[in-house]
Amino acid sequence: MDSPPELAFGQLLIGGISFMLLSGALLVMFIVVYQKRLLQQQLLLRAAEAEYQRQLLAAVIEAQERERERIGRDLHDGIGSTLATAKLLMGRLESTGAQEEASNLSSMVKEILGNAVHDVRGLSHSLYPAVLDRFGLADALQHLADVCNETSTLDVELSIDYPQPLALPQELALYRICQELIHNAQKHAQGATLLQVRLRQHGTRLSLSVEDDGCGFDATALESTRAASGGAGLRSIEVRVQMLRARLSQQSAPGQGTCTLIEMDTAA
Known part of the structure; x- marks a missing residue:
């Protein structure tokens, strides 16, 4: 029969091994849970980044569409109406026989076309500022x-x-x-x-x-x-x-x- 000291040592050894095994199992469980949570956080972060990129793209597209709408409105209401007025005046200029009226109409057409050129330059600059590219x-x-x-x-x-x-x-x-x-x-x-x-x-x-x-x-x-x-x-x-x-x-x-x-x- 084993002596009491030997029994106590054996029990202590078994207890130490059991504690080490339990600690190892807990450590493995902790690592598995930690990695799972880390993976979930990474997935949430990627989803948030994807949503942010989606919102950013949507904002860029919205800004582009708003700029296109403004340009179309400027072309229609500004330059389009200006050129239409110049066309009407040219028609009157062709049909008039009075020298003084023809001279006045000619001056009006030149002024209107000058305004149209100014508007086109302004619109062109708003689309892409050439001064920025050059200077x-x-x-x-x-x-x-x-x-x-x-x-x-x-x-x-x-x-x-x-x-x-x-x-x-x-x-x-x-x-x-x-x-x-x-x-x-x-x-x-x-x-x-x-x-x-x-x-x-x-x-x-x-x-x-x-x-x-x-x-x-x-x-x-x-x-x-x-x-x-x-x-x-x-x-x-x-x-x-x-x-x-x-x-x-x-x-x-x-x-x-x-x-x-x-x-x-x-x-x-």
């Missing part, structure tokens, strides 16, 4: 400000410190953001007399701000309005901000104007 973002923004000052009652004041130009796709995105913000201010900033546009670059940090002195708005009311209307204009801006991996912030209050700021790290 860069700074000159393109200057040209945009000049055009706005000529065609709108809202004065645009431009300030640029941009020593290191970015790649063309990034510059085009920044230009479109600025263009949309200026359009929004002209449309919604009631009572505004001045629109300040600032482009600043310090090292790898770049900021673009557009600030007006108009009526401003209540941020809570704006969110509910965007939820109801879709806010296609601002969503188009947000899409481009995301493409640039930038940050967008907006400050406003009733009667205190609106300031929109885009900040990005050009080294990212």
Whole structure:
């Protein structure tokens, strides 16, 4: 028979082996459960990324369709009606026999056609700013400000410190953001007399701000309005901000104007 010390050692050994086996089983179960949860999280993350890409694509398509609609409206209501008027005047010019009337009609036709040429150039620039492709973002923004000052009652004041130009796709995105913000201010900033546009670059940090002195708005009311209307204009801006991996912030209050700021790290 085994002596009591030997029995105690055997029981201790069996207990230690049982504990190790139980610990190993628990460890295996923990690893299996952890991997299962990790897989579920990865699947949820992929689903969220896929949904985000779907929403991003939908916003881009919506912005494109909205731009096509605007271009079609400008062609029909603006340039189309202008050319139709010129055609009618040309018909009157052919049928008139009075020298003075013919001279007046000729002057009117030239003026109308000149306006049509101006409208076509403006529409062409909105489709793709050739100045941006040839001379860069700074000159393109200057040209945009000049055009706005000529065609709108809202004065645009431009300030640029941009020593290191970015790649063309990034510059085009920044230009479109600025263009949309200026359009929004002209449309919604009631009572505004001045629109300040600032482009600043310090090292790898770049900021673009557009600030007006108009009526401003209540941020809570704006969110509910965007939820109801879709806010296609601002969503188009947000899409481009995301493409640039930038940050967008907006400050406003009733009667205190609106300031929109885009900040990005050009080294990212």
